Amino acid sequence: MKGLTEQQRNSVLKTMAQLIAEERTAIITSNKIDVEAYKGDDLAMYDRLKVDDAKVDGMILSLQQLIADVDPVGKELYNFTHENGLKMTNKTAPFGTVLIIYESRPDVTVEAGGIAFKSGNKILLKGGKESLTSNLKIVELWHKALQKNNITTNWVEYLNYNRTETQDFLQHPTQKVDLIVPRGGEKLIAFVKQHATCPVIVSGRGNNFLYVDTEADVELALKVIINAKTAKISACNALDKVLINTNLINKETFIKTLITKLINEKVTVLGDTEISKFENVSAFDDDAIWYEEFLDYKIVVGIVTSMEEAILKINTYGGGHSAVIITKNNETAQSFMESVDSAAVYQNASTRFTDGGQFGLGGELAISTDKLHHRGPMGLQHLVTNKWYVYGNGQIR
Known part of the structure; x- marks a missing residue:
């Protein structure tokens, strides 16, 4: 898809923040369905699943911080002029399509989705079954925000897959995926690493x-x-x-x-x-x-x-x-x-x-324990790759 300008991206994020504020009650009501259906005894999973007014406030704040933050795309990292006159510049660029696989946390559908979108990437969201109702409601708002700005909803896509379907997608993706970020427990991370056919940034394990x-x-x-x-x-x-x-x-x-x-x-x-x-x-x-x-x-x-x-x-x-x-x-x-x-x-x-907000990054996509391509809290400025621009006038080698 053709890239969006910073103004377009910020406008979508602003609309999304407004929609979340307007639909606060609907989001919490949707989440209540998920919470009441959850029968597990995992305290961490339950804590991450529940959405209250404070979490909704956090969703809105994360979007406002993203709007205020510097555009991570197109930043000059290095420049060099060759002795033959070639001008070479290295700039930040979007990955393309980022798949985020996460457990339980509906706020990730806003925060991580917003970081991926602001950094110029298409987002594929794959949440857990325990938070499906909440996630679908939030993705509905993402699509409304895009439509209100005359932008295709293809920029934010939710993969409502079961485990078998997810494994099949990882092994045989039906669309190009440039980066996968699993956020969750060790079993989820191991599952993604085992089956993925593109780069994976490991996130979520503490100890x-x-x-x-x-x-x-x-x-x-x-x-x-x-x-x-x-x-x-x-x-x-x-x-x-x-x-x-x-x-x-x-x-x-x-x-x-x-x-x-x-x-x-x-x-x-x-x-x-x-x-x-x-x-x-x-x-x-x-x-x-x-x-x-x-x-x-x-x-x-x-x-x-x-x-x-x-x-x-x-x-x-x-x-x-x-x-x-x-x-x-x-x-x-x-x-x-x-x-x-x-x-x-x-x-x-x-x-x-150890948190994106506490480290001054605003929101975070993940906390990477890998060393490539980024380590630690991964915020807006880190969800980019780089690209070389070379300007010549007929040079040959």
Whole structure:
């Protein structure tokens, strides 16, 4: 399809924001059908599924931020003039068609769809069956917004496929797909990677670690751990693992206080050999648990003998998403942050900040744990590829 101007794209987004505001009650009512039909016991899935006034406000805000943001298309990245007079310019360009496969979250139908559209891409949306009624209502509004601006509805398409149909589309797409972004659990990501025939950006897996150094401010550590674990257990930026240096001063007092605070927040505490000796801690019998992302009121706490051991453990088991060191020693923190293989690394702050909005990107399409073509929160400015423009007057080689 012929590309749209920035003015056209912004006009559609503005109309979409107005329609969502006008249809707020209808969106929440549609969502209620999905919520009442959901029979699963997955707390994270349920939390992501539910749409209330706050989530609708978030949808509108994400569109307003996109309108205000700089156009990501056509930005000059590099220019070079050859000795023979050829002028070469590298500029950002849309991918073409982006397929977003996601679970449960109707707000993704607005936020991710808006990011893809503003960056000049056609959007294929494939939501989960648990949020179908909500998603179809929102896509209906996308189509109205496009029609009101005399633009074809082909720019936003919803794939109402079951699992078998989705697999067949991934393996034998009926239209050209340039990029796929799966947002959801590990099973969804593995399914997409197994069957896709075009590039995939992996997003959504957390399994985030926090390391308490010997020079930690323990009160700060407690505050950060509780926030990172309990503020939103359904988020991929929630905390799953805590590693404590065995040489921490007053280690036993800190561990007892941490366990008590976690228990008070209804978090199940699992511990390694040393931690499981404490009251209200359950031992685990399989080290594979270090690989798990919980998305639940569950956490693993373990002891390490050094920062180097903590780094090795994080790089071995972590999801490549976010990692934290709690320490007053800035040199130690810098060494940790440079050595840990995660998209976002922190000193003395909660993993909950790994988010497009919190990182100043506005909304986010995904939080990529891949290294190509982008890593970490993926906002509007990142959903583009590049293209070379070469201007000559008869040069040959």
